[in-house]
Amino acid sequence: MPDFNPTQYAVPFFVIAVLVEMIWSRYRQPEAYEPMDTLVSLAFGLGSTVAGALFGGAAVYAFVTAYEYRLFDLGTQWWVVWWAWPLAFLLDDLKYYWVHRAGHRIRWMWAAHVNHHSSQHYNLSTALRQTWTGSFTFGLLFGIPLVLLGFHPVMLGIVGGFNLIYQFWIHTEAIDKMPRWFEAVMNTPSHHRVHHATNPRYLDRNYAGVFIIWDRMFGTFEQERDDEAIRYGIIKQLGSFNLLWSVFHEWAGMLTDCWRAPWKHKLSYLLREPGWSHDGSRDTSTSIRVRWQAQQDAKQVAHQNPIADTHEAA
Amino acid sequence: MDIDPQILIFVGSLTAIAMLAGLARWLGLGGKPTLKNEIDVRKATDEVESGFTPSHWSLSSKGESVLAADHAGRIMVIKRHGNQFAGRILTSASSVREEVDGLIVDSGESWFGKVRMTLTDASVWTDRINRL
Numbered sequence: 487m488p489d490f491n492p493t494q495y496a497v498p499f500f501v502i503a504v505l506v507e508m509i510w511s512r513y514r515q516p517e518a519y520e521p522m523d524t525l526v527s528l529a530f531g532l533g534s535t536v537a538g539a540l541f542g543g544a545a546v547y548a549f550v551t552a553y554e555y556r557l558f559d560l561g562t563q564w565w566v567v568w569w570a571w572p573l574a575f576l577l578d579d580l581k582y583y584w585v586h587r588a589g590h591r592i593r594w595m596w597a598a599h600v601n602h603h604s605s606q607h608y609n610l611s612t613a614l615r616q617t618w619t620g621s622f623t624f625g626l627l628f629g630i631p632l633v634l635l636g637f638h639p640v641m642l643g644i645v646g647g648f649n650l651i652y653q654f655w656i657h658t659e660a661i662d663k664m665p666r667w668f669e670a671v672m673n674t675p676s677h678h679r680v681h682h683a684t685n686p687r688y689l690d691r692n693y694a695g696v697f698i699i700w701d702r703m704f705g706t707f708e709q710e711r712d713d714e715a716i717r718y719g720i721i722k723q724l725g726s727f728n729l730l731w732s733v734f735h736e737w738a739g740m741l742t743d744c745w746r747a748p749w750k751h752k753l754s755y756l757l758r759e760p761g762w763s764h765d766g767s768r769d770t771s772t773s774i775r776v777r778w779q780a781q782q783d784a785k786q787v788a789h790q791n792p793i794a795d796t797h798e799a800a
Numbered sequence: 801m802d803i804d805p806q807i808l809i810f811v812g813s814l815t816a817i818a819m820l821a822g823l824a825r826w827l828g829l830g831g832k833p834t835l836k837n838e839i840d841v842r843k844a845t846d847e848v849e850s851g852f853t854p855s856h857w858s859l860s861s862k863g864e865s866v867l868a869a870d871h872a873g874r875i876m877v878i879k880r881h882g883n884q885f886a887g888r889i890l891t892s893a894s895s896v897r898e899e900v901d902g903l904i905v906d907s908g909e910s911w912f913g914k915v916r917m918t919l920t921d922a923s924v925w926t927d928r929i930n931r932l
Contacts, residue, residue, distance in 0.1 A: 504820060512827045519829035520882040525821035532813050539806075606884040611820070686850050717847050725879065725886035725912045735911070778850050 492647035504610045522727045524611045531614030541621035549639035558636035575645040582695035585628040596760045597736040606719040613657035676710045683716045686778035689771035830883045834863030848887035861918040879915045896929040
């Protein structure tokens with residue numbers, strides 16, 4: 487059985503790439519990095535590896551157990567079945583799309599995933615801003631069907647590692663657009679900038695890991711526009727560089743809301759979209775987009791028919 | 801004395817992280833942007849809450865923060881955070897304290913922190929915030 491963790495080998499490359507991007511930033515875009523933000527993002531990265539080692543055992547156990555009930559058997563030497571590797575990579579990326587989408591649309595999942603989005607910057611250090619609390623969500627359930635199909639957990643771990651490595655380089659403003667054919671099929675810096683944006687137009691778009699085709703297929707694709715500057719981060723920017731608050735703020739908010747809510751709404755604070763509230767007093771990405779769209783439409787009407795915007799009596 | 805390799809990796813990683821953050825500082829990355837005019841204020845308030853249209857605002861003397869109100873009577877405080885801006889809509893849980901040359905606004909969220917501002921019309925904003 488292969489004993490191989492691709493992300494381990496990629497770490498030196500990550501460090502060198504961050505260094506190179508910092509030097510690029512020095513001459514082309516000094517505001518792309520902020521030292522405290524970089525420190526927090528990298529601490530997130532280190533902490534996530536520790537958290538994974540401490541709490542990842544449950545996921546491993548669940549996968550190994552599920553593998554005993556697989557529908558198809560690739561044999562005892564499953565790693566020599568060559569075609570299983572690209573198939574596993576493709577299906578794992580499809581799984582990533584859905585687990586990522588859930589990570590944005592279910593508050594319990596968002597409580598863990600928000601860590602990756604809480605920087606107001608978008609650079610290679612942001613890519614390393616990984617969650618510490620993923621093991622406390624139900625994200626692993628999305629991977630179980632692949633195990634039940636017959637893909638060995640180690641195979642899924644390896645292709646998942648390559649998936650994560652691919653996603654590193656797309657966290658940059660240093661690359662504008664890739665060739666058209668590449669942008670059509672693959673996730674790119676341009677597509678992923680949209681994903682990290684808080685502009686209403688871009689909220690909850692481009693969930694892809696490696697292949698952008700999933701967003702195109704499932705109706706969540708949005709093209710980056712040249713006429714709209716991107717703002718990065720989260721709807722309610724933290725305004726703090728405190729590492730522990732950055733890690734746990736959404737968990738604290740969610741559990742507080744759950745505690746204070748009437749009984750019949752408690753579960754909704756865990757399972758509905760971030761921003762949902764039982765009295766409708768807060769904004770969700772959907773309500774923000776609807777309000778913004780209404781404003782855009784009103785502006786367009788005013789532009790096309792100036793009389794409509796004069797507020798004078800007829 | 802034998803040291804667990806995992807501890808060595810952890811300490812090494814921690815050192816590398818500190819060095820990268822230090823390098824970012826040494827290269828002069830980041831900066832301290834300021835809010836200078838109406839365009840900046842409108843952009844910043846819209847970033848805090850999409851659609852927030854300020855009708856009145858006061859910039860702090862160095863442009864590192866702003867208090868803005870809209871026609872609905874809502875008040876927003878924005879502060880510089882790193883080389884970006886972050887803000888909050890003030891609520892009844894917010895408070896304000898006048899100082900000799902300005903005021904200190906507490907959004908009511910301890911982790912967001914208090915915003916110290918040097919303002920010429922501090923008392924106007926103190927009244928507005930106290931009425932929330």
